[in-house]
Amino acid sequence: MTSTAMTLSHASNPKTNALTAMPSPVGNLDAYIRAVQQYPMLTEQEEQNLARRLRDEDDLDAARQLIVSHLRLVVSTARQYLGYGLPHADLIQEGNIGLMKAVKRFDPERGVRLVSFAMHWIKAEIHEYVLKNWRLVKVATTKAQRKLFFNLRSMKGNASHLDQAATESIATQLNVSEADVREMNMRLSGRDIALDPGPDVSDDDSYAPIDYLADDTMEPTAILEGRDRDNLQSTGLQHALGQLDDRSRHIVQSRWLADDSGATLQDLADEYGISAERVRQIEAKALKSLRSYLVPA
Structure with missing residues (x-):
């Protein structure tokens, strides 16, 4: 009997019917906005009753009614962030997530x-979405930077450039440094550039970041060549010197591997009691042998 009476009561109340009916699928954003505008706002008493049912009985239908009656609030709030070039539908979707979080945490007492x-939670989700998707590289990470990011655009108006007076005024109002204002304005004025425009770009004069950001030292072939060179200058060279006789090795080391300026041909000639020409011949023959030992197999 009680159930029947409640059903009749709902049926006779168009406002209750609007809140308890499941939302119908809509084909586009405009249709969705028109649909959510049709859900009536709750009175304070209705809101408290539904919130208590959700809190005390975990009534999901009460949660749904609280949410659908505030969908228009999300649409209105999301519209304020269209200046960042992000899809309105995506902004609304993120705002709806914030609304659901608010309903879950709402205390009617x-x-x-x-x-x-709910406004705090709706804006928090939209802010997070804007910061993650407005630029490939994050433009605001600290609380102060976030505040500056979301206020600077409106405070500077249509001005493309901030003069010193405007910079000082904004810095004072937001309690940040002038340097932070100038840096954020530069970030807001910038745009994303493709690292590599791809094969479709036919302009031979184009100069993409990939052309000047590439690190040739990390190219695999260059790394292998560097390792071979280092090996020849250390282990490989010592092995090659070990293949020479004592006199030839001493002459090469004295002439080319000494820490100082190196010995002259005459110095070595006096040391071995031979002519300078003979020292030169021994040196030439030793260097030729070294080259053959150092050439990779």
Whole structure:
């Protein structure tokens, strides 16, 4: 009997019917916005009753009614962030996530309306989405930078350049340094550039970042060549010197591998009691042998 009476009561109340009916699928964003505008706002008493049902009984239908009655708030809030060039539908979707989080945490005993409580959560989700997707590289990471990011665009108006007076004024109002204002303005004024425009770009004069950001020292062939060179200058050279006789090795080391300026032909000639020409011949023959030992097999 009670169930029947409740059903009849709902049927006779168009406002209750609008809130309890499941939303119908819509084909585009405009249709969605028109649909959510049709859900009536709740009175304070209705809102508190639904919030208590959700809190005390874990009533998901009460949660749904709280959410659908505030979808228009998300649409209105998301519209304020269209200046960042992101899809309105995506902004609304993120805002709806914030609304659901707010409904889950809402306490009807605090004496605050859900519309005021939910605004923080809606904006927080939209802010996070904007910061993650407006640029490939994050433009704001600290709390102060986030505040500056979301206020600078509106405070500077249509001006493309901030003069000293405007920079000082914004820095004072937001309690940040002038350097932070100038840096954020530069980030907001910049745009993403493709690292490599791809094969479709036929302009021979184009100069993409990939052309000047590439690190040739990390190219695999260059790395292998460097390792071979280092090996020849250390282990390989010592092995090659070990193949020479004592006199030839001493002459090469004295002439080319000494820490100082190196010995002259005459110095070595006096040391071995031979002519300088003979020292030169021994040196030439030793260097030829070294080259053959150092050439990779």
